[in-house]
Amino acid sequence: MTIRHQGQQYRPRMAFLQKIEALVKDMQSPETGVRMQNQKILVTSIPHAMTGSDVLQWLVQRLWISSLEAQNLGNFIVKYGYIYPLQDPKNLTLKPDGSLYRFQTPYFWPTQQWPAEDTDYAIYLTKRNIKKKGVLEEHEKENYDFLNKKINYKWDFVIMQAKEQYRTGKERNKADRYALDCQEKAYWLVHRSPPGMNNVLDYGLDRVTNPNEVQKQTITAVKKEIMYYQQALMRSTVKSSVSLGGIVKYSEQFSSNDAIMSGCLPSNPWITDDTQFWDLNAKLVEVPTKMRVERWAINFSELIRDPKGRQSFQYFLKKEFSGENLGFWEACEDLKYGDQSKVKEKAEEIYKLFLAPGARRWINIDGKTMDITVKGLRHPHRYVLDAAQTHIYMLMKKDSYARYLKSPIYKEMLAKAIEPQETTKRSSSLPFMRRHLRSSPSPVILRQLEEEAKAREAANTVDITQPGQPAAPSPHLAVYTGTCVPPSPSSPFSSSCRSPRKPFPSPGRFMRRPSSTVCPSPITVALEGSEQKGEAGGPGAGQGPSNTDTSEASADGPWPQPPPRAPLKSRVALSFSSFLRRGCLASPVFARLSPNCPPMSHGKVQPLGEVGQQLPRLKSRRVTK
Known part of the structure; x- marks a missing residue:
């Protein structure tokens, strides 16, 4: 398409407008374009309106550019009249907010063949004069008087056309009439910009010749072309492998x-x-x-x-x-x-x-x-x-x-010759200074830190003051978080021993990590081992339900209440004192669960039964080959 301006001169330097038109067509696509919807301005509902923020977001995502570049490109599109504002028609900039805009109809694009003549501008000013009842802006009044003197010989035709267009516009509905007025105003703001506004279509002197015109081939031009191709045939060719090798050598x-x-x-x-x-x-x-x-x-x-x-x-x-x-x-x-x-x-x-x-x-x-x-x-x-x-x-x-x-x-x-040493970079508070890039920590280290944090959190939630409570062992247990037992007056431990950061978890609350292996809690292992030893022939074999019985009881029906015992408090206190004498702090299990106890490599754990009965001490075993 040949691009011309008002005087029908050729405009080869405006060929970039075709790229803008292709981008505007993509923006109007119903599937991948800018989101448009009906917007209400005063009492008029305008169809296919969009906001400035939506246009900027689409430009950033579509062209993979920064927000600043998208803002400059959006202002460029608005200044050339491809998008016009609805609320502030004189401000031909794209605002990054909820301001409303509409796409200009292709009839008013700058690349159309028809020129913006003085007669059309005079008809537009006359129509606005009739509509506004003589209330025009200063530059419009000056242009109106100038055109009245310039084309006075056909001013009757101008007035007749303006009245006819005004009468036809009143027959349209309110939304179409408002949209057409905005389109015409945006078009004439671009082609007849008011004083103080930059005229984007002004590019300087016109060219005398048309560079897009097809030239006729002469004998001289054909001879030059033949000579060029003969020299190209005589030119030595180089393999791509040799050229690439030279590029690699130069780069190294x-x-x-x-x-x-x-x-x-x-x-x-x-x-x-x-x-x-x-x-x-x-x-x-x-x-x-x-x-x-x-x-x-x-x-x-x-x-x-x-x-x-x-x-x-x-x-x-x-x-x-x-x-x-x-x-x-x-x-x-x-x-x-x-x-x-x-x-x-x-x-x-x-x-x-x-x-x-x-x-x-x-x-x-x-x-x-x-x-x-x-x-x-x-x-x-x-x-x-x-x-x-x-x-x-x-x-x-x-x-x-x-x-x-x-x-x-x-x-x-x-x-x-001197060889300068690298100097340390001084810190600067300027926002555009390049930050010192540091390598990210290894994922293995991050995973180990995460596991240690979760282990410390689990250790803080363990309540070792409660006697053996019914807790069904989970086959996917990885970290034991304790059981939920409300504080009772018979408990020898105060409520301050519990972690103040987390409430009591629910019974049987276990957390499994996706990368951890299946392992029971250390307290459950100690309880099961002591019960198996008691069943083998210990004195407390028949007292207190085992873990298996507890699981079965909780699965079949409600938890059976134990028979009341009078000396419960004294026996619990006795069991607790025996427990302390036998090495609570020396236990590797509790040292691993409690952050305040140092880890020890010796000692046994004496778990507490339901009623505080002391379990028999297990004999140490040596592992032989």
Whole structure:
């Protein structure tokens, strides 16, 4: 599509608007576009309205850009009239809040073929004048008077068209009439922007020719095309493997000198605010860095590109009585990239100093190159000495450069070169400073810390003051969290022994971790072992229900109440005193459960029965092979 503006001139520099149109079409997609719904403004319900925050969120997710870039792009779309505001029509910016917007109809897009003529603008102003009963803004009044004088010969036609459009608009419903008024106002704000507002469609002078016009092929153009393809056929081809190998070699060679990949010494001045890096790498510093001197040995272009390296190479050439070669090369560079108005004067000076017979710094070049250079100096331009400059450059590269790397001058420079040490980064409170990246802790360490925290939490919730309570053993038990027993007056322990952070858990409350193995609690193991020993022939074998009986009783029916015993309190106290004498603190089980007890490697656990009866002490067993 050819893009034109009001005067039908070609606008090739506005071709980027087609990309905006493609993006706007994606935004209007019913499946993946911006969420639109009916919104009520005053007493009018506007269909297909959207908020500015929804537009910004869609741009961020669709284009994978930051919120700031999305804000700039949204303002760009609104300024060109593809989205117009409903509540504040004059403010052509995208607000990141609940402000309402609508998509502009494609008829009013800037890329349409029809121009924004003065007659259409006069009809729009006349219609607004009829609707507002003469109340227009200042710039609209000025434009109205100007157009009345400019196209006065057809002003009757303008008034007739304005009245007809106003009458047709009144026949529409209120929502359509309001939407059409907003569309027209947004269109003319873009194409006839008021004073003080930036005209986004103003791009400067028009081009005389159309760059999009198809040119007719001439004999000369066809000959040039044939010559181009013949030269392309004669060009030597290189395998992709060879090219990729060269790229890899270059990357490996220059990786140590890349400040982004390998960092810079002593520190990055843009991060640490330390200017020592710039001081050490100044153009003509007295003692350069070792990395800088080593880079001169990579190739000749690296040496001659560095001002300090060129100074050292010039000193070497003077000792070999060939310093005029580098002087001529520098003069040619000044002619090529210097002031254009002084090209003729500089060319004459270079010829008298380096090329003329008997010149003070005469250079040795072959006769063919000299003839080409002398003929070109009749009509000097900035590239007139390219042939002679290339000849001298290759002479220094193939002859002098190899001897310079082996000379004592380069070796002494390399020995004196300094190697800066990395400095610590100073902390800064600026928000844009780069944070010091630290490696994340190992998942294994995190898992161990999590297991230790859960074990400490489980140990804090264990209540060792209660006698053996009925708790059905779970086959998936990993961490024992204690049983729920309300405090009773017969309990020898006070309520302060319990953990104040967690309430009493429910009976049979067990936690299983997905990565842990199935293991019963240590108190359950001690109880079962003591009961099995009592059943084998101990004196307390028949007193108190076992864990198995407890499980069966709780599964079959309610818990059977034990017969009342008069001396319950004294027996519990006796059992507790015996329990303490037999080594509560020396038990490895309770040392592991309680955070206040140090772990011990000796001692036995004497679990308490339901009525506080002391169980027989188990004999130690030795494990033999």
